[in-house]
Amino acid sequence: IVVAYGLMIPEAVLNIPRLGAINVHASLLPRWRGAAPIQRAIEAGDTETGVGLMRMELGLDTGPVLLEVRCPIVPKETAEDLEFKLCSLGQSLLIQGLNRLQEGIPWEIRPQSEKGVTYAHKITGKDTWVNWELPAQQLERQIRAFQGLRTYFQGVVLKIHQADALLPNQREGEAGQVCAIYSDCWDVQTGSGVLRLYQVQLAGGKILSSREFLRGRTLLVGMAFGLS
Structure with missing residues (x-):
């Protein structure tokens, strides 16, 4: 399980977990793949974002989405405010996902569309x-x-x-x-x-x-x- 990890993980490592490698990503993929999805969503004036569990693959946040939850970006919300809100949602979503694995409930896998892809470049x-x-x-x-x-x-x-x-x-x-x-x-x-x-x-x-x-x-x- 990976959360806010800033490096690409080699294929040999991704292949180790029997049930796959899962990333908790703070956006509605394929929008805002990359390092700074919270900040770029606010900068762009988005009115909605969310958190997703994604099965990791070699591409940058390109894997299929396993679970997802949406939330609004309210007026005057800062990146710090939004990060706190998404962390709470992400924790709940991850627990839900782990419970599914434990109980053997299959994922409702959603492959990412190639339409609407945007990249959340690192803040410099x-x-x-x-x-x-x-x-x-x-x-x-x-x-x-x-x-x-x-x-x-x-x-x-x-x-x-x-x-x-x-x-x-x-x-x-x-x-x-x-x-x-x-x-x-x-x-x-x-x-x-x-x-x-x-x-x-x-x-x-x-x-x-x-x-x-x-x-x-x-x-x-x-x-x-x-x-x-």
């Missing part, structure tokens, strides 16, 4: 930096998927932990520029729409609400983020 450092040219809605999803995004503020790394995306309207400056400041948040122009920041963290510091951050820092409309 590049993924965790803000590209202000992207739409605000995509950046908001990335913040939830990657446990925050980093940018530069006055030459210092600033990590954004919580934000909302506002629908596009009249553009108010260049991407990365502060376009409005309030008592408890501020808005930054993106490639499409505005990202409203609520929780941030300077390098080496603690996580602050935007209200706390604004008490100790001078922030003006027109200031640019993302400049090292």
